[in-house]
Amino acid sequence: MEAWLQHMIHLMLEALALPQVGLGAVFVVALISATLLPLGSEPVVLLLVHQQPELFWPAILVAAVGNTLGGAISWWMGWGAERAYEAAVHHTPRDQRVLGWLRRFGAKTCLLSWLPIVGDPLCALAGWLRLPFWPCVFYMAIGKFGRYVVMTSVGLYLLR
Template sequence: MSDTLSLLGLFSSSFLSATLLPGNSEVVFAALLTTVETDPLLLLAVAIVGNTLGGLTNVVIGRLAPIPKHHPRLALAMKWLQRFGAPALLLSWLPIMGDLLCLLAGWLRLPWWSVTFFMLIGKSLRYIAVMLITLKGLSFFS
């Protein structure tokens, strides 16, 4: 597979995984780290940018859509955002709950810059952890 196709596939996977659609970009990211000769930092950057843009898509949807009906996870996400504000988006990488946090951040009209900043930090830390675990695992078995 060419580097361009690998990067495009990783971007698509990380973007879609951050939206309401199901996905598992960590598996794609780890697989590419172990199988392609692309710079791991470039793979990391592509995964982070794609996942952050996908999360921001949820924020936009939250700004445009009415608030969904009551759901236990919705109540918890709303409580976190009302208590912590945009820093709660450090947890935007969590499955399901992270999507709700992003949607509600849009619905609550939290400031774009702080939403983007905290989302970027949270998603970056997750991909950095995946990269370190993957690369350390490879060196352990070498």
Template sequence: MPDWLVSLLHWLAMPEAGLGALFVVSLLSATLLPVGSEAALFGLLKLNPDLFWPAIAVATLGNTLGGAVSWFMGLGAHRVIDKARHQPTELHALRWLQRFGPKACLMAWLPLIGDPLCVVAGWLKFPFWPCVGYMAVGKLLRYLILTVLLLKVFPGGLPV
């Protein structure tokens, strides 16, 4: 492994830098960017097991804020399209989602559909704070379950 990569990984493993890096990765992974935060969380916890709860909290906060950014992107896109069309826009395929309302954001943790779901929640003008609350619960449960499972399956770390 190149020396610069070893240095970077060592720096990211430090509790001071690791939590900040985890926050950024978690925030970006909750947008439409193709980034995953689980590996960063797992790596940080393997190197710093005493940071379990702070890391879970930071990952949940970053991922929830990323979902909130996606919500605002959806709201903004809806407003721009409504303004361009000079009339309200409704997507008939998404009407079923309106039946669930903000509770649908509980599924924001799901791969592939979770991040776009936050955008759609903004598009449909679901209330912001209830959406963020449901996002946070779903994302917290995902991080807890995945991290505990990974730590039990790979107690000595991932095979290299």
């Protein structure tokens, strides 16, 4: 497994070195990392921008769009999981605090989708609760865009 991971990192770094592939690689990694798969996209964005500083804003926008799309996929996964659960069990866990909190604050909770560890499952829970899709995507986009601007700027500052 470790050899495979090292190989994938090497391929990703090679892809980022090519300007025509770099933004595509950022998009794919950002999309995948926003699903429930454990992958971080910030290092990929930082590597590309460090190698090609003129791509700062394009990389940020591409990463934010890819990550938001991944969050939307997680929303739909949660929506489908809830439907399957309801079909099998016929009751919902209304007494859980987290679900109550999500219901109370609604789509605005997707602003927190940028958080590590809890952000991606939060998008899936928003779908599970059937929070309105487009407002959730809007708030996901704001949170994810802000994260990429801050993380990439701080990373570039530290690499100076």
